[in-house]
Amino acid sequence: MNTSPSISSTTRRRALARAAVAAVATGVLLAPAAGAVAAPPAGSQAPTAAAGRQGAFIPLPGAGGAEGIAAGKGSTFYAGDLSDGDIYRGDIRRGTADVFIDAPDGRVAVGLKADVRNDLLFVSGGLTGQAYVYDTRTGESVAELQLATGDAFINDVTLTKDGAYFTNSRSAELYFVPVGPRGALGDVETIALSGPAALVTAGFNLNGITSVDGGRTLIVAHSANQALYTVDPETGVSAVIATEALPNVDGILARGGTVYAVQNRINQVSRIDLSADRTSGDVEDVITSPLFEVPTTVALFGNTLALANAKFGAVDPGGFEVVTAPAR
Secondary structure, three states, rough: OOOOOOOHHHHHHHHHHHHHHHHHHHHHHHHOOOOOOOOOHHHHOOOOOHHOOOEEEEEOOOOOOOOOEEOOOOOEEEEEOOOOOOOEEEEEEOOOOEEEEOOOOOOOOOOOOEEEOEEEEEEEEEEEEEEEEEOOOOOEEEEEEEEOOOOOOOEEEEEOOEEEEEEEOOOEEEEEEEEEEEHHHHHEEEEEEEOOHHHHOOOOEEEEEEHHHHHHHEEEEOOOOEEEEOOOOOOOOEEEEOOOOOOEEEEEEEEOEEEEEEHHHEEEEEEEEEEOOOEEEEEEEOOOOOOOOOEEEEEEOOOOOEEOOOOOOOOOOOOOEEEEOOOO
């Protein structure tokens, strides 16, 4: 259970929330910006998402930032406010979204994933070094987990049948939170990485994360290396997935042997077909849209991608939103 923080703790956590937004923006802007940021249609009259149409524009009313998105049950999605940790719940078919969870002071929301089996939402906490778990039926906070201390940036999360895995963009570590029967949470386990994914530079390193082969293999995106790696969740041993360079790689999502890799500042998603042994991948398609404004993470609804527009570097972002595009 959560307890009310002291005044000094609350002040510190609010500062962390502000710093988290700056850190993400700075980390992204360190990457080369190939091409201008896409603008919404003239007069901001963007398409709506009626009947689940691809190419939809779904505003997040009052959001101060956007970064993470997760698919829930049916056409439900969850999106996080990077600036204050609030969680939006929306409907892809209806094209609507509203604040669902008013997060406690000092929290931020970076990557997130929904455990539809146990009605839980897992949220990465950026510079706080924390992760948060919410009940998707009630919006109540289930747990506040301290994954790392010191210089940390908890960036993204993926789920397997065994639990949740989180990345840290400042360290060569993953964090595993076991999820047992009826959603019972186990103790946090730290997985030290070895191999090429363990490289740590001054910029953003480990970023997006997904899994394949029934959770037996994790795949991580490494922003600084412009690359994808497999990770053995039992040992932390990593190996390269040989692909063309993936500049600005951010959130990733696997469906079978296909990985969708979001490349934020160049406003595109690469569809990568993996080899059977997961040692290589071919970029079979590059998905773009005039609605993309530095998309960061992606969720999948049938043949439709839903992405959060982060708009990092925009002087006047004019609000934040979720947009959709064909998965192809």
